Each structure stands twice: as structure tokens, then as C-alpha cells.
Amino acid sequence: MAGPLDEIRAKIDLAEIVSGYLRLQRAGKNLKGLCPFHNEKTPSFFVIPDLNRFKCFGCGESGDAFAFLMRMEGIGFADAARRLAAKAGVQLADNAFEKSATERSRLAGLQRAVQFANYYFRNSLAQSETARAYLQNRGIDEATIEKFQIGFAPDSWDGLLNYLKRNEVRLEEAEHAGVIDSGQRGLYDKFRNRIMFPIWDATGQPIAFGGRALGDGEPKYLNSPESPLFEKRKTLYGxxxxxxxxxxxxxxxxxxxxxxxxxxxxxxxxxxxxxxxxxxxxxxxxxxxxxxxxxxxxxxxxxxxxxxxxxxxxxxxxxxxxxxxxxxxxxxxxxxxxxxxxxxxxxxxxxxxAERYPSYAIKALAAKADLRSDDGRARLIAAALPVLAQVRSNSERDAYVEQLAPYAPTFKINPKAAADSLRQDLAAYIRSQRKGAKPASAEAPTRRVATAFGPAILKSEQTILAAALLPSTRSKAWSIMASALFHSPENARLARLLLDQWPTPPSYSLSDMLAELQDEPARHALADIVSQAVVFTEPSETELKDCAAYLRKKTAKSKAAVLLRTIAESERKDEAWSEFIELTKKVE
Ligand SMILES: [Zn+2]
Structure with a gap:
């Protein structure tokens, strides 16, 4: 029976989700766009409606709507599932994702405390003439107050505390979320007499607050402390x-x-x-x-x-x-x-x-330097070199050298020589940095290619697997898979999995067939393989036959190699020889 996750998968249109983040254009029956997960100028990111999956042929990233949302928003599976469930109108049981249930309820508790504090601050703003007048004076209009959910913490030690108690918010959670503090005389409101700005996570949920003192209170700005909800290094306000x-x-x-x-x-x-x-x-x-x-x-x-x-x-x-x-x-x-x-x-x-940073930095250094003395100019140049050294493009770096050159003490005498000598100084500086630097990190690992079988074998095997999933070639591929020609253990496993689940080729659609596969890693691997075929070329029956013939030949060859070794070492030479001759006939 299909669970709620399958129901979500079936109801969610990945193309619609992705369109919220990037522009997609038609590419045959698929959609393509610039990959959000790596930098590129021409699109290699595809959404494949037949599979309801995405695949980037540039960086290799692939997956379904859950995976897309998780990567895009930096959230976990459970959060992605909850958001997609809401979108698809699917009910998720409260105890869904049992594993993280404790953690989740803890976070939900903190979130609830922040949420209630937010109600309280917003209500308090509505009731405070002074606070509203203050905002008005600062040119913050009603629309902005609404948009940023601005509130007010009254000058009270227990206003929020009592409000939270009345609403049955657990106070230790409110304390943990940073809206309540505790001292020798017990719990008290952390924010007092402050204009309150809720701080949201990337999805727009309030997770913390910033408070600006209304009067001369110190500090002028007070933020919630970090909590399991609020990590400053990850948060971007707004x-x-x-x-x-x-x-x-x-x-x-x-x-x-x-x-x-x-x-x-x-x-x-x-x-x-x-x-x-x-x-x-x-x-x-x-x-x-x-x-x-x-x-x-x-x-x-x-x-x-x-x-x-x-x-x-x-x-x-x-x-x-x-x-x-x-x-x-x-x-x-x-x-x-x-x-x-x-x-x-x-x-x-x-x-x-606005200017590029190096250009701005040269001007800022010049503004501070004593330009009348040669010494001051030399110091300016020495301070600018480390900035210019970081510029990666040669032509850009050269443009900044031209910008810096007029400050060189010798510029008035010979501008060109001044720029040239700057160039040399810069090159020397960069060399000295490289020498001092740690050895460059290892090259990106090259795509792993198994040594026992080359890429052509893998390609043929993948063509057969893709054909097994595509309705038009499915039955042909099924008979080929049954003859056990696969060299790569991984591909052999995938083929076996398909054959075990369906002794005869099923008549499902592509996406239903994938959805039926219980083995999750296998499902991903197969989806990846078939994505390639769907986006580029779907294998024809002829191609399938060629792949099968190629694999058969390779099988025979490797078997022949084994036999030759056996012959060299073996007692049963004659027997092996005749077997070998039979094999060679097949290969030719
Ligand atoms: Zn990519």
C-alpha cells in the first residue's frame, strides 16, 4: 500500500516547485535551466516530467522534489516532507519521521515560544502610542510594520512572562528560545522597552528577535542568543x-x-x-x-x-x-x-x-595616505598589493595596476616604467605568497572508473538498464538482462533487483515502476541512469542488440583470458584447449 510519502510524490509537480527558484525552458518533453547547485552559463539542469525528477548533467546532482527542496533550502528530509505535504494537501501523521520526533517536538516547542512572543510584541505595539509614534518619527510606515512584523516589548519585567503562562507555553522552552531570562529572583522578560524585529529562517518562520532600545537603554541593539532554532552564521535576515x-x-x-x-x-x-x-x-x-x-x-x-x-x-x-x-x-x-x-x-x-572591491580599496587607501610624501605613497602601494594579489583574472588585475600606478613615486617621471615596476612587484608578491602557502589541495577526485571493465562496458550495461525502464524497449531489455551479461557488480545487482521484483516485464509507466522499487539506493541509481536516456537519446531495439552483442563478446574474451591462464598451469590442458577454441569461434 502506498504511504503518505508516495502520495506526496504522486501529487507534487516538481517542475512547479523548481520554477519557484529558477527559470525553466522547454527542451523536448523535458525542461531545462541553469543549475542552482553549480555555476554555469549554459543550462545542464533538467527537470524530467516522466520521472518527476531533476538531473544536472553538469555537476551530477539529481533527485526528486524532496531532494530538491532539501538542497535548495538547506533543510532536512522531515521538513521538506512536511512542506511538500502541505502543498499537496496530504495529511502527515504527527509521529511521521519517528526518529527525529523528540528533536522535532523540542524545536516545535521553541518555535511555539517564539511565535507567542511575536503575538505579544505585536499586540503591545498596537497598544503603545509611544512606540508607534517612535516608528512614525523614524519614517517607518504601516506597510513596513506589517511586512516586517515589527512589534514592541513594553517596559515590564513580566509582561511576556505572564502572557506565555496564560497561553500555556512551557517557560523552559521560552528561556531556551531566548525570549525569557533567568536570574536570582527567577524568570523575567529579556526584552524591555524595545522595538522588536522578529528574525526569520529562510522559510519565513520567526526563530529569534532583535530589539532596538526605545530610549537610551543599553545596549542599543539586543539580539536573541543563539538557540537550536537560531544560528547566526547561517541566518540571513530578510x-x-x-x-x-x-x-x-x-x-x-x-x-x-x-x-x-x-x-x-x-x-x-x-x-x-x-x-x-x-x-x-x-x-x-x-x-x-x-x-x-x-x-x-x-x-x-x-x-x-x-x-x-x-x-x-x-x-x-x-x-x-x-x-x-x-x-x-x-x-x-x-x-x-x-x-x-x-x-x-x-x-x-x-x-x-558601487565599485568592485579592489578599486574601492585603492581609493580608500589613497584617502587615508599622506600623498605628499614619497614615503606615504610607498606605504599606500605596499598596502594595496595584497588586495590586488587576490584578483584572479589577469586582465582585471592589470586594470587595477593602472589605477594604482599614479600613486607610485616615479609616476611623474615615467608613467609606463612606474606601472611596469608595480607589475613586477605584484608578481613577486604573488610568488612569495604561493611559496608560503600550503601545497595545493589534491585535485578533485577523477570520476571513478572500475579497472576491470572500461567505460564502454558500463555504457552498454546502462543502456540496457535504461531500456528496461522505458516502456517501448522494456520487454526486449528484460530478455537481455535475463542472460546475465553484466560485468559491473553494481549494474548486475540492479538488473537482478528488477528481475526479482518482476519476473516478467511490468506494464507500468516509468515513474510508477520506479516508485514501486523498495530499495531506495537502487531506485536513485536507476532513476539517474534512465534520466540520461530520457534527456538525450532513448535506446532503440537495434542499439540494445548491439549492446548485448558487445557485452557477450567481452564476457567471452575475459573468459578466454582465464582459460589461457588455466592452460598454462593446468593438468587438464587438452580439455581447456578445446574449450578455448570453441570460445574464439564465438568471439570472431
Ligand atoms: Zn549542476
Missing amino acids: LHLARSAIFKSRSVIVVEGYVDLIALHQAGVENAVATLGTALTEEHAQRFQRLQVERVYLAYDADEAGSRATERAFELLNATNLATYVVALPAGQDPDGLYRSEGSNRMQRLIKE
């Missing part, structure tokens, strides 16, 4: 609101905090996210890659801390092959302050004028 704008523009603007992000949205800039009191992390960069981002714009505060964060972010993004642009705010400004003092146009113009 991602669920920005996702489609990021997809469309292939770019993302990164700001430091939630008020900056809200200012950008109000300025009509929606492809923006905020890191919350942390530097940009590798997890963030990976998330950008999965969203097919090509350009990352850093709009950090124009102060010392902001420029250090910008530098570190460049190193990280550069290593991940993402182009880094810097939105240069006027000194001392942050996006929120700038938007409030100068409005949308200025903000949008600054983003449009």
Missing part, C-alpha cells in the same frame, strides 16, 4: 522577502542590521539581506551561490569596523568566486541614517555607483 528579487537580479546587497535592511526596502531596494551582528560567513556565501548570485554588494557602515568587515567579506566572497562590490556610504553613515536623511534616490544612486 532572505524570504528578498529571494525572488535576488533571483531576478542575480545580485544581493548585504547590510549589517535589520534597521538598515528595512531602510533599503523602503527605498525600493528588495534584493537585500542583513547579517546579524556577525561577519559574513562561508554558509552565507554558499547560500548566495545556491541562489545563483553573481554580484554581492556590501553596504556596511562607513566606519572603521565596517571597512574591516568589508575587507574580510571580500576575501571570503572572492574565494567563493562571487564578485564583490562596495556601496560607498558617506563617512560615518549607515544605510538607515542615509535613507532617512537623503531618501531613496541617493540610496539607489550609491548602489548603482
Whole structure:
């Protein structure tokens, strides 16, 4: 009997799910698009409706709707299943995914605490004139309050505490979720007299809060502590609101905090996210890659801390092959302050004028350097070389050398010589870095090819397996599989599995046949094999016969080799010889 997961699989249209993340175009009876899991310029990512699966022929990633959602959103199987179940209108039992049930109920408990705290903060905002007036003064309108679910924590030690008690939220869960603190006199509200900004996960569920002091309270900004729900290094504030704008523009603007992000949205800039009191992390960069981002714009505060964060972010993004642009705010400004003092146009113009990081860095260094003295200029150049050394493209690096050259002490005398000597200095610097660097990590492992049988054998075997799944060639393939010609143990196992389950070829559709296979790894392996055939060329009967003949010949040859060895060592030479002669006849 089909379980709820099979029901979800049957009801979900993978193409529809995938379309929410990337543009798909028709390719015969399939759909193709740019792979979200690796960088590419021409599409090799296919959605195959016959299989309700995807397969990327560039990076090899493949799977069904569950796998797609898990990779795309960085969530586990259970979460993916729950979301697809909701979409398909399939009921999942509460005890589905028994294994993680404890963990799940623990997370659900924390989530519930955050959810109730959010209700409380939102209600409190509706009741507080002062808080609403404050937001209005800061130019935050009703629509923005709605969009960002902004709330208010009243100046009380037990307002939230009592609200949670009334709603039967377990207080240890509220404490664990970081909305309640405990001290010597017991539990108390963590956030008091603060404007509250819920922080969401990638799907838009509130998981934590940021609170901005309404008066002179310290600290000015207070965030929830990390919890099993909230990991700063993985969280990008506002991602669920920005996702489609990021997809469309292939770019993302990164700001430091939630008020900056809200200012950008109000300025009509929606492809923006905020890191919350942390530097940009590798997890963030990976998330950008999965969203097919090509350009990352850093709009950090124009102060010392902001420029250090910008530098570190460049190193990280550069290593991940993402182009880094810097939105240069006027000194001392942050996006929120700038938007409030100068409005949308200025903000949008600054983003449009953003420069690549190395170019920005040269200007920033020059602004700080003492350009009147040769010494000051030399120091500027020494500081710029490490930045330029990180630029991967030669032509780009050269353009930055040209930009830096006018600062060289000898530039006035001979500009060309100054640029040339800079080039040499840069090359020397890069060489010294390489020498000091650890040996390059091992080459990516080459695709494993079994030594006993070459790729041609594997290809033939896979053609037969694919043919066994495709309705038009199924019965022919069945008889070939039965003659046990497979060399690779893995393919032989797959063939045996099919023959065991269906002694005679079944008359199901392709996807039903796969769905019937209980052995999960085998199902994936077969789906992968048949994807290739469905997207490129479906095997014909002639091709099948050729494959079978080829495999038969290879079998005979390897058997002959064994016989020759036997003859050399054996007592029963005559017997082996006549067998060998028989075999050679077959092979010729
Ligand atoms: Zn790919």
C-alpha cells in the first residue's frame, strides 16, 4: 500500500516547485535551466516530467522534489516532507519521521515560544502610542510594520512572562528560545522597552528577535542568543522577502542590521539581506551561490569596523568566486541614517555607483595616505598589493595596476616604467605568497572508473538498464538482462533487483515502476541512469542488440583470458584447449 510519502510524490509537480527558484525552458518533453547547485552559463539542469525528477548533467546532482527542496533550502528530509505535504494537501501523521520526533517536538516547542512572543510584541505595539509614534518619527510606515512584523516589548519585567503562562507555553522552552531570562529572583522578560524585529529562517518562520532600545537603554541593539532554532552564521535576515528579487537580479546587497535592511526596502531596494551582528560567513556565501548570485554588494557602515568587515567579506566572497562590490556610504553613515536623511534616490544612486572591491580599496587607501610624501605613497602601494594579489583574472588585475600606478613615486617621471615596476612587484608578491602557502589541495577526485571493465562496458550495461525502464524497449531489455551479461557488480545487482521484483516485464509507466522499487539506493541509481536516456537519446531495439552483442563478446574474451591462464598451469590442458577454441569461434 502506498504511504503518505508516495502520495506526496504522486501529487507534487516538481517542475512547479523548481520554477519557484529558477527559470525553466522547454527542451523536448523535458525542461531545462541553469543549475542552482553549480555555476554555469549554459543550462545542464533538467527537470524530467516522466520521472518527476531533476538531473544536472553538469555537476551530477539529481533527485526528486524532496531532494530538491532539501538542497535548495538547506533543510532536512522531515521538513521538506512536511512542506511538500502541505502543498499537496496530504495529511502527515504527527509521529511521521519517528526518529527525529523528540528533536522535532523540542524545536516545535521553541518555535511555539517564539511565535507567542511575536503575538505579544505585536499586540503591545498596537497598544503603545509611544512606540508607534517612535516608528512614525523614524519614517517607518504601516506597510513596513506589517511586512516586517515589527512589534514592541513594553517596559515590564513580566509582561511576556505572564502572557506565555496564560497561553500555556512551557517557560523552559521560552528561556531556551531566548525570549525569557533567568536570574536570582527567577524568570523575567529579556526584552524591555524595545522595538522588536522578529528574525526569520529562510522559510519565513520567526526563530529569534532583535530589539532596538526605545530610549537610551543599553545596549542599543539586543539580539536573541543563539538557540537550536537560531544560528547566526547561517541566518540571513530578510532572505524570504528578498529571494525572488535576488533571483531576478542575480545580485544581493548585504547590510549589517535589520534597521538598515528595512531602510533599503523602503527605498525600493528588495534584493537585500542583513547579517546579524556577525561577519559574513562561508554558509552565507554558499547560500548566495545556491541562489545563483553573481554580484554581492556590501553596504556596511562607513566606519572603521565596517571597512574591516568589508575587507574580510571580500576575501571570503572572492574565494567563493562571487564578485564583490562596495556601496560607498558617506563617512560615518549607515544605510538607515542615509535613507532617512537623503531618501531613496541617493540610496539607489550609491548602489548603482558601487565599485568592485579592489578599486574601492585603492581609493580608500589613497584617502587615508599622506600623498605628499614619497614615503606615504610607498606605504599606500605596499598596502594595496595584497588586495590586488587576490584578483584572479589577469586582465582585471592589470586594470587595477593602472589605477594604482599614479600613486607610485616615479609616476611623474615615467608613467609606463612606474606601472611596469608595480607589475613586477605584484608578481613577486604573488610568488612569495604561493611559496608560503600550503601545497595545493589534491585535485578533485577523477570520476571513478572500475579497472576491470572500461567505460564502454558500463555504457552498454546502462543502456540496457535504461531500456528496461522505458516502456517501448522494456520487454526486449528484460530478455537481455535475463542472460546475465553484466560485468559491473553494481549494474548486475540492479538488473537482478528488477528481475526479482518482476519476473516478467511490468506494464507500468516509468515513474510508477520506479516508485514501486523498495530499495531506495537502487531506485536513485536507476532513476539517474534512465534520466540520461530520457534527456538525450532513448535506446532503440537495434542499439540494445548491439549492446548485448558487445557485452557477450567481452564476457567471452575475459573468459578466454582465464582459460589461457588455466592452460598454462593446468593438468587438464587438452580439455581447456578445446574449450578455448570453441570460445574464439564465438568471439570472431
Ligand atoms: Zn549542476
